[in-house]
Amino acid sequence: MALGYTSSRSGQLTDNTLHQNILQPMANPPDRAKDDSTVGSKNGQLSRAGSLTVLRRTSSKTKVGSTSSSRTSISTENDSYASVDLGVDKLPPTDTPDASHVCSIRLRNLIRRLQKEDISKEDLQRNLEYAASVLETVYIDETRRLCDEDDELSEVEPDAVPSEVRDWLALTFTRSMSNIKRRGEEKPKFKSVAHAIRAGIMVDRIYRRLSSSTGLHVPPHVLLLLKHLDEWGFDVFAVNDAADNHSLKFVGYELLQKYDIIAKYKINSTVLDTFLLNLEIGYSKYKNPYHNLLHGADVAQSVHVILNQSKLVHWLTDIEIFATIIAALIHDYEHTGTTNNFHIMTGSEVALLYNDRAVLENYHISASFRMMKNDDSNILSNLSREEFKEFRNLVIDMVLATDMSFHFQQIKNLKGLLSMPESIDKAKALSMVLHCADIGHPAKEWNLHYKWTNQLLEEFFRQGDREKELGLPFSPLCDRSGVLVAESQIGFIDFIVDPSFQVMSDMLEKIVSNLLKEQRSGSATSINEDPAYDVKKDKSTSTTSLHSSSGSSRSSTPKLLGSDGKFEFLKPWLDHLVKNKQIWKERAAKDAEERKKKEAKGENTNNNNSDTSSKTSDVKTNDSQANSPIPLNPSGK
Ligand SMILES: [Zn+2]
Numbered sequence: 001m002a003l004g005y006t007s008s009r010s011g012q013l014t015d016n017t018l019h020q021n022i023l024q025p026m027a028n029p030p031d032r033a034k035d036d037s038t039v040g041s042k043n044g045q046l047s048r049a050g051s052l053t054v055l056r057r058t059s060s061k062t063k064v065g066s067t068s069s070s071r072t073s074i075s076t077e078n079d080s081y082a083s084v085d086l087g088v089d090k091l092p093p094t095d096t097p098d099a100s101h102v103c104s105i106r107l108r109n110l111i112r113r114l115q116k117e118d119i120s121k122e123d124l125q126r127n128l129e130y131a132a133s134v135l136e137t138v139y140i141d142e143t144r145r146l147c148d149e150d151d152e153l154s155e156v157e158p159d160a161v162p163s164e165v166r167d168w169l170a171l172t173f174t175r176s177m178s179n180i181k182r183r184g185e186e187k188p189k190f191k192s193v194a195h196a197i198r199a200g201i202m203v204d205r206i207y208r209r210l211s212s213s214t215g216l217h218v219p220p221h222v223l224l225l226l227k228h229l230d231e232w233g234f235d236v237f238a239v240n241d242a243a244d245n246h247s248l249k250f251v252g253y254e255l256l257q258k259y260d261i262i263a264k265y266k267i268n269s270t271v272l273d274t275f276l277l278n279l280e281i282g283y284s285k286y287k288n289p290y291h292n293l294l295h296g297a298d299v300a301q302s303v304h305v306i307l308n309q310s311k312l313v314h315w316l317t318d319i320e321i322f323a324t325i326i327a328a329l330i331h332d333y334e335h336t337g338t339t340n341n342f343h344i345m346t347g348s349e350v351a352l353l354y355n356d357r358a359v360l361e362n363y364h365i366s367a368s369f370r371m372m373k374n375d376d377s378n379i380l381s382n383l384s385r386e387e388f389k390e391f392r393n394l395v396i397d398m399v400l401a402t403d404m405s406f407h408f409q410q411i412k413n414l415k416g417l418l419s420m421p422e423s424i425d426k427a428k429a430l431s432m433v434l435h436c437a438d439i440g441h442p443a444k445e446w447n448l449h450y451k452w453t454n455q456l457l458e459e460f461f462r463q464g465d466r467e468k469e470l471g472l473p474f475s476p477l478c479d480r481s482g483v484l485v486a487e488s489q490i491g492f493i494d495f496i497v498d499p500s501f502q503v504m505s506d507m508l509e510k511i512v513s514n515l516l517k518e519q520r521s522g523s524a525t526s527i528n529e530d531p532a533y534d535v536k537k538d539k540s541t542s543t544t545s546l547h548s549s550s551g552s553s554r555s556s557t558p559k560l561l562g563s564d565g566k567f568e569f570l571k572p573w574l575d576h577l578v579k580n581k582q583i584w585k586e587r588a589a590k591d592a593e594e595r596k597k598k599e600a601k602g603e604n605t606n607n608n609n610s611d612t613s614s615k616t617s618d619v620k621t622n623d624s625q626a627n628s629p630i631p632l633n634p635s636g637k
Helices: 015-023 031-037 042-062 071-075 079-083 097-116 121-155 163-172 193-211 220-226 236-242 247-258 269-284 293-309 318-330 340-346 349-353 359-373 385-400 404-418 426-438 446-470 485-521 525-529 572-600
Strands: none
Touching: 097 121, 220 236, 220 247, 236 247, 236 293, 236 446, 247 269, 247 293, 247 318, 269 293, 269 359, 293 318, 293 426, 318 359, 318 385, 318 426, 340 349, 340 359, 340 446, 349 359, 359 385, 385 426, 404 426, 404 485, 426 485, 446 485, 446 572, 485 572
């Protein structure tokens, strides 16, 4: 049967339509499926419906009569469930597609009967046992499939699957926040009946996705790259190339989708699309080499990886996750490509408006919320008053904390907090994560870090060009005629990035350790035994304490302990920092050698515009500037 999808072109399925489509027996010949799945595949939504068509076709091979309960009885939600025979003699085997179907009908029937108190204990027990077996089978099969699939997917040639098939598979069968990697690809073959079973258990997820109108179409070749969204080595440059300069839109969308935020806060797809496009337009306003939409996308993705790797995400409420993703996405919205200091020195409008305090950061927040006030890009329209307030407070806290001038104070404060027994304020913790992601390119793979470095320097030089025009002194690193790139990066890593990531890692470990202790003890008892891990237990004090959040946590009893009783917390950033610093050191030595040679030849290195002197970048040497120990302000602020 085809999944029909006759109800709406906008991608909305009504409840009844869905039930009918999912539960009706295979009435139509399989060939219909192809036809239907190609009808008006606007926004990729109808093609998603096609996925179910394929799955159902597979299931038709093993259809048994016992499941042909009428679609109308189910879709109309009336008491005809009650007429189901609860006998267990003719039940389909638990590993067949029909088992899950029968199972769901019986569970509904049990509920009806329980409501009427019209069921024997024996019937109840036997049917629940059957249902449990079916779910276990599905679970085991699903887990095995996901493990297998990663390997399978890596073998798939990009052209091996028709793009439309690839598109709907990826969009439909990807998971919300979980420990399973997102899959952008899947083979078109469905080898076993297990796939058909999955159609059943995916129904709810698919329905939620369809009903929330998350219709943003992600091109298959972009999805292929977004598969790596959970990885520290994610290449936002590659995504941006593939996405025709729309990396922020797709990364933003995928992150919100991953955490189920779109459905949870009922964000309209058109509004979300407009919001993300507006963000991209804002980031592109000044054509900055560094503070552009790639940086916004990169920082949001990095925040996601940190939260995910450290498992901190398990203790965040939905609204906190929503705020964190949006804070990262907007944190440099409409950045002017110049530093706060430049604004202050030139007495710009924004400097006047914000009285020289966190000038750009205040502006990014204000302009973003102003943009979101427009109906066409108001992704917050369905938040309650309380949710909006919490969201706004968190976003403001987090983005203001990206002001680099706050850096040392922030590090000092956090170090102080880490030495105290109290838990760490949630807003502070999330601000630190955003700050680290913001300055984190030296903690990424060399090729990524190197690109970011050159682009940031180019942005600095453009500011330097303007400073020259205005007769202002050059800001540090802004004079194109000579900058010691390698040295500046070594200083940046040593003084800023490395300490930040160390403190952040300690902070994450402390937070998670505290929570693990609580989990292990099942109460506060064992925590009290060890004052070092004491936490505030007063639930009335704050919604910002990780341990006393008033919101609903994503998981109240997360299983983070391995069999050895330890929590494994990966920190891929630390290795990269060491490696990148080593490369810069080698380059610095080489540069110094070349400078010496030139000096020996009597050349003037300070004003040499030849671009062959250094492999490090397109910039030259200038000892007076480069010797500054903390020369780089990576946020350009
Ligand atoms: Zn930034």
